[in-house]
Amino acid sequence: MKKYCYKTIIKITKSQKGIALILVLWVLIILMTLVLSFTLLVKTEVNSTIYFKEGIEKKFYAEAGIQRAILEIFYNLKYKGETIEFEETKAWRTDGTPYDVEIGDGYFSVRITDESGKVDINTTPEIILRNLLINLGVSQDDTDIIVDSIMDWKDSDDLYRLHGAESDYYMSLPNPYKAKNAPFDTVEELLLVKGVTPSILYGDNERKGLIDFITVHSNKNTINIKSAPKEVLASIPGMTPELADAIIEFRQYNELEDPSEIESILGENFAIFSKYVDTMDSDTFTIESSGYKSSTEPPYTIKATVTLVDDKNYNYLYYKSPVYKKE
Numbered sequence: 001m002k003k004y005c006y007k008t009i010i011k012i013t014k015s016q017k018g019i020a021l022i023l024v025l026w027v028l029i030i031l032m033t034l035v036l037s038f039t040l041l042v043k044t045e046v047n048s049t050i051y052f053k054e055g056i057e058k059k060f061y062a063e064a065g066i067q068r069a070i071l072e073i074f075y076n077l078k079y080k081g082e083t084i085e086f087e088e089t090k091a092w093r094t095d096g097t098p099y100d101v102e103i104g105d106g107y108f109s110v111r112i113t114d115e116s117g118k119v120d121i122n123t124t125p126e127i128i129l130r131n132l133l134i135n136l137g138v139s140q141d142d143t144d145i146i147v148d149s150i151m152d153w154k155d156s157d158d159l160y161r162l163h164g165a166e167s168d169y170y171m172s173l174p175n176p177y178k179a180k181n182a183p184f185d186t187v188e189e190l191l192l193v194k195g196v197t198p199s200i201l202y203g204d205n206e207r208k209g210l211i212d213f214i215t216v217h218s219n220k221n222t223i224n225i226k227s228a229p230k231e232v233l234a235s236i237p238g239m240t241p242e243l244a245d246a247i248i249e250f251r252q253y254n255e256l257e258d259p260s261e262i263e264s265i266l267g268e269n270f271a272i273f274s275k276y277v278d279t280m281d282s283d284t285f286t287i288e289s290s291g292y293k294s295s296t297e298p299p300y301t302i303k304a305t306v307t308l309v310d311d312k313n314y315n316y317l318y319y320k321s322p323v324y325k326k327e
Contacts, residue, residue, distance in 0.1 A: 054293050057106060058300035059321070061291025065108035066304055068101060069287040070314060073112065077311060094285060095227040095251070110289040115305070116282035117227030119235070120218035121190070122183040126151060128223070128276060131235035132214075137207040138200060145195035153193050156181050165194040184216050186318070217284045217305065217317065225277045226256045238272030283308040284317065 072092040079091070092099055094114040101108055119128055126147055133143040148164035158181070160166040167178040170192075177192065190196045190210070203209030213231050223232060225247060233244035246265050254261070256279050263270045284307040290299035305318035 054297075055300060058291035058293055058297075059302075061103055061106050061108040061293075062289045062300045062302045062321075063291075064103060065101070065110035065289030065291065066287055066302055068108075069110050069112050069285075069289065070306060073285055073306070073308070073314075074311070077308065093227075094281075095248075096229045106291065106293045108289055108291050109299070110287065113229070113286045113288075114224060114227035114282055115215045115217040115284040115286060116220070116224035116280060117229065117232060118213055118215040118218060118286075119223070119232055120216065120220065121150060121187065121214050122154060122216055123219060123221045124223070125221060125276065127237060128232075128235050129214075131237075132231065133200075133210065135231055135234055136200075136210060136213075142195055142200075146193065146200070149194040149196075150190070153179050154181070154183050169194060187211055187214050187216060190214075215286075217307070218282065220278075220280075222276055222278045222280075224280055224282070225259060225262070226251060226279050226281065236273055236276050238266065238269035240269075243269065286318075288323070 069092070073094070075091055076094065092112060094112045095117065096111050096113045098109055098111045101110070119132055121129065129150070130143055130147050133146060134140065138146070144163040148161035152160045152164035152166050158166045158168075158179075160169075165179070170177050170179055180189075180192075184190070188201070188211075190201055191198065196210075199207075199209075201209055201211050203212075208231065213229060223236060225233065230241070230244045230248060233239055233247060234241045243266055247262055250256075250262060250265060256262070258279055259270075259274050259277050263274075266273055284305065286303065286305045288301065288303045290301040292299045301323040302321045303318070303323045304316060304320070306314045307317055308314050
């Protein structure tokens with residue numbers, strides 16, 4: 001009897017040891033899971049902090065680019081008509097030429113564009129706008145709709161063009177609204193116009209966006225050939241992409257004071273071209289500045305439009321931070 005009880009006690013003890021081992025293993029698994037989860041959480045927090053820090057740094061670089069560009073604009077204004085150099089570097093141009101400046105372990109890339117070198121959607125002849133859309137890869141049918149609809153949007157009547165649209169069209173949309181029948185206040189207002197899509201306005205992987213070449217701040221019906229980008233130059237009647245390249249090369253080494261200075265470049269095309277151009281600078285500029293930590297990382301980009309009040313002060317007309325650009 002005693003021998004039987006002893007064996008039973010031995011069996012129970014071995015069983016308890018097995019259960020205890022299983023419990024220990026489960027505890028170890030749980031602890032390891034908690035440790036791994038905690039490690040992953042800490043790693044995520046560290047990476048998030050690093051990315052946040054780098055994002056803030058890139059933003060500051062971009063903002064530094066905006067301020068440097070404004071300084072350059074004032075330098076150009078002060079020494080207008082003179083060939084100036086400082087820090088062994090020529091004064092920055094306002095024709096969209098990019099400039100890179102290193103700051104610490106990062107840098108910014110900034111470009112300035114005089115608004116007088118863009119197509120003003122309120123005042124510029126529609127033939128230039130039409131040519132610009134075609135040059136940017138917009139189809140002929142879509143171009144006809146967009147241009148006619150832009151003209152209908154800003155005119156004061158309710159009569160619509162062949163491919164255009166007035167309030168009756170916009171009121172039939174799921175979210176109805178009326179045609180403005182007044183000039184555009186911003187270029188983004190184009191998104192309300194029939195035919196204009198975000199990809200046409202902002203660009204996509206296949207083409208540049210219209211927004212980089214249009215303005216509402218020029219307030220004139222001519223294009224300043226001193227600051228117009230190639231896409232705008234090529235949209236002026238009497239112009240070709242090759243002639244546009246020749247003008248851009250010419251103005252890199254010459255201060256254009258009058259359109260007649262490029263007559264020798266255009267030849268017989270100058271008579272048509274000259275009706276749509278001038279060399280008058282404006283006091284309004286768009287600045288696009290991108291801050292980088294390295295060339296392999298996406299930048300933080302800021303886009304601003306400033307107008308000069310006098311020789312010391314300026315106002316912002318537009319400020320967007322950040323700007324997401326298609327690569």
